[in-house]
Amino acid sequence: MNKENWTNPTVLTDIANRFKTPLYVYDECRIRENYRTFYRAFKNRYHGIKVLYAYKANTNLAICKILQNEGAGADVVSPGELKTALHVGVKPEDIIFTNNSKGQDELKTAVDAGAVINIDSIDELKLLGDILTELGKNSRISFRINPEIDPKTHPKISTGMRNSKFGIHIEKDIAFNAYKTAKGMGNIKIAGIHTHIGSQIMDTGVFAETAERIMEFVLRLKNELGIELEFVDLGGGLGIPYHGESAPSPEDMARVVVPVIQKWTKKIDYEPQLWLEPGRCIVGNAGILLCRVQGVKKTPSKNFVNVDAGFNTLLRPAMYDAYHKVNVIGKENEEQSERYDIAGNVCESGDILAGDRMLPEVREGDIIAIFDVGAYGFSMSSQYNSRPRPAEILIRERSVEIIRERETIDDIFAGQRIPDDLKLR
Ligand SMILES: Cc1ncc(COP(=O)(O)O)c(C=O)c1O
Incomplete structure (x- = not known):
């Protein structure tokens, strides 16, 4: 895998299908390059x-x-x-x-x-x-x-x-x-x-x-x-x-x-x-969040694309009104004919991952890529709403590797205790 094709739609679709969504995907080559560019600018x-x-x-x-x-x-x-x-x-x-x-x-x-x-x-x-x-x-x-x-x-x-x-x-x-x-x-x-x-x-x-x-x-x-x-x-x-x-x-x-x-x-x-x-300029543009469309809801005022990630997965839009570019994978060349809000699955109205975006027509099952999430993405994620945190994948020169397993519900239960007397009731 080289640096040109890590954002290739076929690669990202394969990865999303193989590792499931939501999924953080990083590119090793881009991280190394960003670091070297920064270091050399000062060292020179x-x-x-x-x-x-x-x-x-x-x-x-x-x-x-x-x-x-x-x-x-x-x-x-x-x-x-x-x-x-x-x-x-x-x-x-x-x-x-x-x-x-x-x-x-x-x-x-x-x-x-x-x-x-x-x-x-x-x-x-x-x-x-x-x-x-x-x-x-x-x-x-x-x-x-x-x-x-x-x-x-x-x-x-x-x-x-x-x-x-x-x-x-x-x-x-x-x-x-x-x-x-x-x-x-x-x-x-x-x-x-x-x-x-x-x-x-x-x-x-x-x-x-x-x-x-x-x-x-x-x-x-x-x-x-x-x-x-x-x-x-x-x-x-x-x-x-x-x-x-x-x-x-x-x-x-x-x-x-x-x-x-x-x-x-x-x-x-x-x-x-x-x-x-x-921090940000080393890893920010080396990460993409892939999420799956679970349905599209057309309301009298807005069209919502409901995805399987939320501000528990990527906090920046809710926390800082941050803008992240989004794409519908595989539809990059289609006309951007519809206006959508990409809505997260957290039970709060503020959970909009990307507001007011012109995109090609989105359908259930599509994969949405949210770009430039390598910095303050996973590191600010949480288990809010009792949702396990996503997996992380690293695209390397010759391989794709899982660098963090997807959490399970057992990970959410881990460390919690119900007092014995409550168990009896
Ligand atoms: C003390 C300190 N150093 C470095 C950084 C990294 O900043 P940035 O990711 O914007 O480069 C931060 C982040 O806010 C910080 O608090």
Whole structure:
């Protein structure tokens, strides 16, 4: 199988018939290519580059392993993702553990693993200090900075605005004092600085603006606290075209970000590594969701195509009003004569996977392909409505492989208990 034909209607029909629907289908070749394109765009311009794949985008073990093979580190946000990264062979020093609310056990797991801990508040720094003292261990840390920049994307995925819950603000010297405090803690090794302003960002200018703000602060750390950092991590966020619109490439991003870093390395008089955490632009366009039409309902106001997937399978349309291109497999060349809403099977009115689409006439049994679901597709899926999660398939160069079995009702029952006395009634 090569990269040209993984979206071929015959291939997709065969796969849907063989593995049943709903089904996530990924292309290994596309994932590798996306990673290499991203890595090269930065590596060609700055020597100290580390790309840490953002696991939250898609944590399937096979996909994480492919990216580990390519040399990616890991941006993880939970002990589960941390263990996933270790499981597929990512070295602890190439893992950064980020989130805004880390509990004691989570911090202990990260300390034991030897990952970089990305601190999000002063309380968290104190908690980590106590844990390190108790364990008699040291830890490499960075601070997540809130640069107060509008990434001009959906509000629910804007993460570095003044009112966001993430990061430590530069204003009022909060971040400066955090570094100062950390510098005085014997069991803490300050390794870096981090920021992540949001996701699905289409204006590369905001990355340059972020880099400016962070590097200005890095200069202050050097001048006033004598701190030299191992890395500057600018997070992820590069958007992808869901509508076929023009979107910035990794080259476009690197072209505006790297010169800012280079300008400031002269001022700080050392060269920290540049870390980046792409998720969506690595796996987003490498995934398709296949679902089966169970019936078409024509109402006085709308035509609904009822499919066997819902927002439990793909949350993005319901959560972010996200647009995903859809096709009726095998009818690509037919006239788009009817207007439809693709309705999910979850019992909520908001469960529309694609609204207001002109498509060829759809019939029961047709297969609908929903495109660009490789990122934040399966990873945000759930068992809502007691529906087992779908299977995942990987199209490889010479084979098609199942990389996650379809769940069963027993998987939904697993771990649940009915108290004994209730069983008697
Ligand atoms: C801290 C962090 N890094 C990286 C990412 C990846 O972002 P994206 O998938 O937009 O590249 C995210 C996702 O929101 C994130 O929260």
